[in-house]
Amino acid sequence: MNILxxxxxxxxxxxxxxxxxxxxxxxxxxxxMMTPELxxxxxxxxxxxxxxxxxxxxxxxxxxxxxxxxxCGEEYVEGHKKLNDxxxxxGAKTTIQLIHYMKQSPRNNxxxxxxxxxxxxxxxxxxxxxxxxxxxxxxGYDAIELHVAHGYTLSSFVSLLNYRDDEYGRNTxxxxxIVTDIxxxxxxxxxxxxxIGLRIxxxxxxKGGNTLKQTTECxxxxxxxxVNFISVSAGGKTEDGPWYTGYxxxxxxxxxxxxxxxxxxxxxxxxxxxxxxxxxxxxxxKLDTLEFGQKVIDEGGCDIAGYCRxxxxxxxxxxxxxxxxxxxxxxxxxxxxxxxxxAHVPVNCIxxxxxxxxxxxxxxxxxxxx
Ligand SMILES: Cc1cc2nc3c(=O)[nH]c(=O)nc-3n(C[C@H](O)[C@H](O)[C@H](O)COP(=O)(O)O)c2cc1C
Ligand code: SF4
Numbered sequence: 001m002n003i004l005x006x007x008x009x010x011x012x013x014x015x016x017x018x019x020x021x022x023x024x025x026x027x028x029x030x031x032x033m034m035t036p037e038l039x040x041x042x043x044x045x046x047x048x049x050x051x052x053x054x055x056x057x058x059x060x061x062x063x064x065x066x067x068x069x070x071x072c073g074e075e076y077v078e079g080h081k082k083l084n085d086x087x088x089x090x091g092a093k094t095t096i097q098l099i100h101y102m103k104q105s106p107r108n109n110x111x112x113x114x115x116x117x118x119x120x121x122x123x124x125x126x127x128x129x130x131x132x133x134x135x136x137x138x139x140g141y142d143a144i145e146l147h148v149a150h151g152y153t154l155s156s157f158v159s160l161l162n163y164r165d166d167e168y169g170r171n172t173x174x175x176x177x178i179v180t181d182i183x184x185x186x187x188x189x190x191x192x193x194x195x196i197g198l199r200i201x202x203x204x205x206x207k208g209g210n211t212l213k214q215t216t217e218c219x220x221x222x223x224x225x226x227v228n229f230i231s232v233s234a235g236g237k238t239e240d241g242p243w244y245t246g247y248x249x250x251x252x253x254x255x256x257x258x259x260x261x262x263x264x265x266x267x268x269x270x271x272x273x274x275x276x277x278x279x280x281x282x283x284x285x286k287l288d289t290l291e292f293g294q295k296v297i298d299e300g301g302c303d304i305a306g307y308c309r310x311x312x313x314x315x316x317x318x319x320x321x322x323x324x325x326x327x328x329x330x331x332x333x334x335x336x337x338x339x340x341x342x343a344h345v346p347v348n349c350i351x352x353x354x355x356x357x358x359x360x361x362x363x364x365x366x367x368x369x370x
Contacts, residue, residue, distance in 0.1 A: 003294045003305055004322060007051075009280050010195040010228040012142055014051035014304070015091050017297060018318050021231065021284040021306040022097045022145070022199075024056045024068065025347050026340070032059055032070025034079025037346075039086050040368040045311050046092035047367065049318030052282075052304065053092045054231070055083065057099040057147055060125075060132040066344040071096065071132045077139045082370055084140035095197065096136045099147040100125055100154065109242045114156045115163055122168060125153060126181050133186045133196075143195035143228070146182060150201060150236025150252060154179055158200070158218055160210050161239070172217045180225040187226055197229035198222060202266025205235040205248040212269045219270045223277035231282040231306065232270050234263045243342045253309070256333040260286050264301040271300060282306045286333065290321045312337050313349045329355050 001007075003017045027038035046053055059070040070076055080096070087094050104111040117125075133144045148154040156162060157178045162169050168177050179198065186196050200218060204210045210218070219230055233252060240246025244253060254262055267283030274281050284306030287293045293305030310317045313331035320328035329352050336350040348363070356363035 001297050001303075003290055003297055007280075007304070009278075010143075011193050012052075012093050012195050014093055016049070016051035016318070017304045018050055018290075018293065019052040019054055019231075019282050019284075019304050019306045020045050020050040020311040021233070021282065021308040022054045022056045023308050023312060023337070023347060024341055026067030026344055027346055028067055028069040030066070032062070032068055032072075033076060034069065034083060036366070036368055036370055037364075038069065039083045039370065040364070040366050041315070042083060043086040043090070043368050044315035045317075046087035046090040048311070048314070048316035048320075049322065050092055050311060052095065053087050054095045054097060054145060054306075055141075057097045058132075060098050060100050060128040063101065063103065065101070067346075071098070071135050071139070072128065074135070077135050080136070080139035080141070086368055086370070088140070093142040094140075095143040095145045095195075096139075096141045097145045097147050097199065098129055098132050098136070099152055100128060101152045102156070104238070104242075109238060111151065111238050114153065119166075122178060126178065126185060129182045130185045130189055134189055137190050137194060143197055144186065144190075145231065146179065146196075146198040148179055149199040149233045151238040154182075155201060158210070159204060159237075160214055161206070161208055172214060173221060176218050176221045180221060183222070183225040183227060195228045197227055197231065199231040199233055200270075201234050201236060201252075202232040202263060202270055203234050203251075204237050205251045206237045206239040209237060209239070209248075212266060215266070216269055216273050219273045223274055223279050227279060229280050229282060229304075230270060230274055231284070232263065232267050232302075233284060234266060244338060253335060253338050254286055254333065255335050258286065258333075260288055260292060261296060261301070262286055264296050264299075267296070267301040268299075271302065280304055284308055288331070290318070309333065309337065309349075312347065313352055
C-alpha cells in the first residue's frame with residue numbers, strides 16, 4: 001500500500017492515500033456563505049496534490065459563529081458547488097464536515113449541556129443534518145463527514161460524560177444513537193452509493209471521558225450502522241478549558257513539544273475494529289512527512305494518512321514532499337494558525353507568510369478566478 005498510489009473505497013477513487021483533514025479558514029462571510037477566498041484556499045491544496053480534501057467544519061444550522069462556513073439552505077448550494085468544481089478540476093475528491101454545536105461562551109467556559117435537549121430538539125438536530133447532507137450531495141461533494149469529534153454536539157452525546165437517562169444516553173448504544181439515527185436517515189436520503197463518514201476523538205483526554213476502550217466500541221456501532229470511513233482525531237473537549245486550551249485541547253492540535261504521530265495508537269486500535277467491516281481509517285496528528293505517513297500505513301495505523309497543518313503551512317505539501325522539493329515550507333507546529341482561529345480571523349500560516357515576504361511574493365495571490 002504505497003501512500004502515493006490510488007485507492008478506492010465506496011464511490012471514492014482517490015489518486016493517493018493522503019487526506020487534508022479539516023481546518024476552518026474563518027473565510028466565510030458573516031452569514032456563512034462561501035467566498036472566493038475560501039474556495040481559493042482549498043483549491044490550492046487540491047492543486048498541491050492532496051487526494052482527499054476534507055473541507056472544513058460547516059454549520060448545519062444558523063447559530064452565530066463568525067467566519068464559519070454553513071450549508072443550511074438552498075441558497076448555500078451554489079457557492080459550495082463552485083468550491084467542488086475548483087477542487088475536482090485538479091483531481092482531488094472532497095468531503096464536507098457537517099457540524100452542529102450548542103450555545104457556548106468561551107469567556108466563562110459555558111456550554112449548554114446536551115442533557116437539556118428534549119426529544120423534539122434532538123429530532124430537529126437530526127433533521128438539520130439530513131437537510132445539510134442532501135445539499136452537500138447536490139453541491140457535488142463526494143462524501144459527507146459527520147463531526148462527532150472534539151467538544152461539539154454529536155461528540156457530547158457519544159461521550160461517557162453524557163448523563164442522559166433516556167434512549168439517547170445510558171449505555172454505549174444509547175450514547176451513539178443520535179449518530180446512528182443520522183447515518184440511517186442520511187443513507188435513505190443519499191442512496192447506497194454515496195459515501196458517509198465521520199470523525200471521532202479516539203480518546204477525549206478529560207477525566208471521565210472516552211478512552212480507546214469506549215471509542216473502539218463506538219466505531220463498531222458506527223460500522224454496523226453503515227459508515228464508509230472513520231477519521232480519528234483526539235481531545236478537543238471544553239471540560240479542560242475553552243477553545244482548545246487545556247490538556248484535551250492541546251492534544252487535538254498538538255504543539256511542537258509533542259512527539260511525531262502522537263495519535264497513531266488510536267488509529268491502530270480503531271482500525272482493528274474497522275478492518276472487519278472494510279471501513280478505512282484516517283489518522284491525523286503530527287504525521288509531518290510522507291515517509292512517516294507511509295510507515296504508519298505499513299504498520300497498520302491507518303489506511304489514509306491525514307495531514308492538516310502541513311497543508312496550511314504549504315498548500316503544495318504533497319507534490320513538493322513527493323518531489324523532495326527544497327522550497328517546501330514545513331510546519332513547525334507553533335499553532336499561530338490555531339490562535340488566529342480562536343480570534344476568528346483568517347486562518348493563515350505565519351511561516352508561509354514570512355517565506356513569501358522574503359521572496360517578495362504575495363502569500364495569498366489568488367489561483368481561483370471565479
Ligand atoms: C486552525 C485549525 C483549525 C482546525 N479546524 C478543524 C475543524 O474544523 N474540524 C476538525 O475536525 N478538526 C479541525 N482541526 C484539527 C485538524 O484537522 C487536525 O486533526 C489537527 O490539526 C492535527 O493534525 P496535524 O498535526 O496534521 O495538524 C483544526 C486544526 C487547526 C490547526
Ligand atoms: S502557523 Fe505554525 S502550526 Fe500553523 S501551519 Fe504555520 S507553522 Fe504550522
